[in-house]
Amino acid sequence: MTLASVTFHAAAAAIFATGLFTVIARGNLLKKLLGLLLLHVSVWIVFVAMSGTPASPDGATIANPLPIAFTLIAIVLGTTAMMVGIDLALRIRASAVSVEDDEIAAHELKS
Amino acid sequence: MRSVSAPAIWRAGVLTRVREKVPFRPPLTALALSLAVGALLAVGLFDLPEVGAAGSPALEHVAPRYLNDARIETGATNATAAVVGAYRGIDSLLATVLVGVAVAVGGLVAVPVVAPAALRSRRRSESSVAAPRFWHRLEPWRDRVDAVLAGAAPTKLARFLLVLAFPLLSLLAVVAAWSHVDGAGGALAAGAIAAAGLVALATATRLSLGGSAMLRAVAGSSVLFALAVAHAPLMEGAGLLDFAGFGEDFADGQRLGIRLLTTGLAFAIIAWLAGHLVTIEQKSRP
Numbered sequence: 001m002t003l004a005s006v007t008f009h010a011a012a013a014a015i016f017a018t019g020l021f022t023v024i025a026r027g028n029l030l031k032k033l034l035g036l037l038l039l040h041v042s043v044w045i046v047f048v049a050m051s052g053t054p055a056s057p058d059g060a061t062i063a064n065p066l067p068i069a070f071t072l073i074a075i076v077l078g079t080t081a082m083m084v085g086i087d088l089a090l091r092i093r094a095s096a097v098s099v100e101d102d103e104i105a106a107h108e109l110k111s
Numbered sequence: 112m113r114s115v116s117a118p119a120i121w122r123a124g125v126l127t128r129v130r131e132k133v134p135f136r137p138p139l140t141a142l143a144l145s146l147a148v149g150a151l152l153a154v155g156l157f158d159l160p161e162v163g164a165a166g167s168p169a170l171e172h173v174a175p176r177y178l179n180d181a182r183i184e185t186g187a188t189n190a191t192a193a194v195v196g197a198y199r200g201i202d203s204l205l206a207t208v209l210v211g212v213a214v215a216v217g218g219l220v221a222v223p224v225v226a227p228a229a230l231r232s233r234r235r236s237e238s239s240v241a242a243p244r245f246w247h248r249l250e251p252w253r254d255r256v257d258a259v260l261a262g263a264a265p266t267k268l269a270r271f272l273l274v275l276a277f278p279l280l281s282l283l284a285v286v287a288a289w290s291h292v293d294g295a296g297g298a299l300a301a302g303a304i305a306a307a308g309l310v311a312l313a314t315a316t317r318l319s320l321g322g323s324a325m326l327r328a329v330a331g332s333s334v335l336f337a338l339a340v341a342h343a344p345l346m347e348g349a350g351l352l353d354f355a356g357f358g359e360d361f362a363d364g365q366r367l368g369i370r371l372l373t374t375g376l377a378f379a380i381i382a383w384l385a386g387h388l389v390t391i392e393q394k395s396r397p
Contacts, residue, residue: 020148028132
């Protein structure tokens with residue numbers, strides 16, 4: 001087990017756990033979205049780790065471009081998904097006055 | 112890209128307050144759950160091949176060709192650019208289209224333009240969040256979408272397009288579910304696409320999809336079917352999810368087993384999503 005493997009995979013698992021905690025425990029919709037982005041990030045890390053290649057006989061290493069290309073597209077789509085999420089949160093705020101989930105629930109009970 | 116993300120961040124600032132709202136009690140359940148999932152993931156991830164190990168699956172199949180021949184085949188001097196722009200060009204194109212659609216949908220859905228009275232009375236300065244004048248032109252379209260969602264009859268053209276969307280989306284869902292040769296990722300996509308088709312049909316014809324009890328039954332039995340498929344190899348003494356015995360050879364059996372499993376999951380997702388969307392639609396009807 002190399003140091004690179006341990007670092008990448010432990011970091012991915014830790015970031016995923018952090019994201020999951022944020023999504024569950026925080027009431028603010030924007031923070032939930034940021035937690036969702038952390039879940040994205042942990043997957044990107046696993047993919048980037050996959051692009052490592054063994055050194056060739058002359059000592060040079062070239063990163064495998066395929067996982068990097070996937071990660072690039074995933075970053076674009078993850079950011080886009082975040083944007084749609086923010087838009088939906090704004091729409092919720094327009095009708096329920098808040099993005100804190102307990103206040104939204106209180107608003108729903110009232111109306 | 113900057114023109115897309117800057118307004119998003121600008122709008123995101125509206126959603127936060129100066130001081131954090133402190134949760135009522137410490138979220139111990141969430142902490143325990145996320146720690147458990149993190150530990151499970153860590154165990155699973157350490158089963159992956161070492162980073163940079165020779166012979167890891169990520170380095171086989173197409174990777175050697177991308178590394179050795181990209182210069183000659185595509186003319187790109189950067190291997191990643193060759194993959195994004197040439198070998199996986201259609202993927203990149205579709206991703207770009209998706210970003211465009213997301214921007215359009217986000218604009219239509221979210222920019223309310225006129226802040227509700229409750230907000231305006233609370234903080235006058237927030238009306239500075241109002242969108243540029245261009246968005247006002249989109250307001251009638253947004254109202255139309257809202258009216259249809261609220262149960263009003265859609266126009267003839269919209270009805271035609273929605274009815275047309277149903278078979279196309281169903282076909283696309285079947286393709287998505289069955290074209291994934293070895294992966295199981297098609298189930299979610301297929302389920303979501305087919306549910307979108309059902310909702311389009313229901314919106315166009317203003318038909319109820321049969322009540323949520325039936326959809327719940329479909330979802331439940333689909334999950335049971337997927338579980339049965341997953342456990343079937345145990346009857347033959349093979350491991351869980353080991354479908355090799357389903358077909359002539361190993362790959363054939365695995366493919367068939369994964370497809371059956373995926374189809375079951377896809378139906379579960381269709382029924383679940385459609386049930387939710389129908390409930391939402393029924394609630395919003397006057």
